[in-house]
Amino acid sequence: MSNTLFVGKVYHRFDELPSTNDWAAQLVAQVLPPSSPPQGAAKTKPPEGTVVRAANQTAGRGQLGSQWHSRPGENLLLSVIFYPTWLDAQAQFYLSMGVALAIKDTLVSIATNHSSLITNHSIKWPNDLYLNDKKTAGILIQNALSGSQLQSSIIGIGLNVNQLEFPSELPHATSLASIFGQKFDLEQVADLLFECLERRYLQLKAGNRAAIKTEYEEHLWRRGEPSRFVRCSDGSEFTGVILGVSDLGLLRLKTNASVEAFEVKQLRFVGWVS
16 A cells, blocks of 8 residues: 555556546546445545556546557556646646656656666656656546636556567557666556655645746756657648747757747657757
């Protein structure tokens, strides 16, 4: 059991689900099908920190509707329910930054415990975690709003732990086992993740937004390095340098013309500048 105050204290585990995020969303909305809910699930709102985990997902999703590939039983596939009602909708990207840093903390802690210093760990905007320039984890957050405030947030996390082979269409995927050359105990990794996640969530709740944003930007993949991008609107290619992010989560790039800010759907990374 993780050393936490509330994350992971209520734990729903399944051999298989279409999507842990979808099941968690139904749990929050109290509309789970009769065949799925635990006893009492349709009577009370799940407590903050409730975890929904599956050994396999048949319809796991990543950013922009992409499919999340994972071999059954080899990785962590889970969702955590939070109620950040103290966070206004305009600041919801701070939650994303905090979660990304929590996974970063998890990876760094694992490296330290295994006498290995990770010299190349980064966050690929908006919230993929990279080790040695390869994707190790992804985040999918579903927020529900009440007026101008957040009402609930479902934090979906896919962390590649023990999978050693990935489909050819995922050439940039890796795992902890691939990086460190050994298999890991999934329960120990999950407990560590919950501790790091709770710590960052409480940091944000305490109002430490500036510190979270600064640290997130410090770990941005390719920050300060000239890179080639494509504008999705017209397919034009240009060179830019990542400066950081706006409070709304837009990526700030320095181009030949000026400093521009982009949403996720407006930009695509295509390569390094040789």
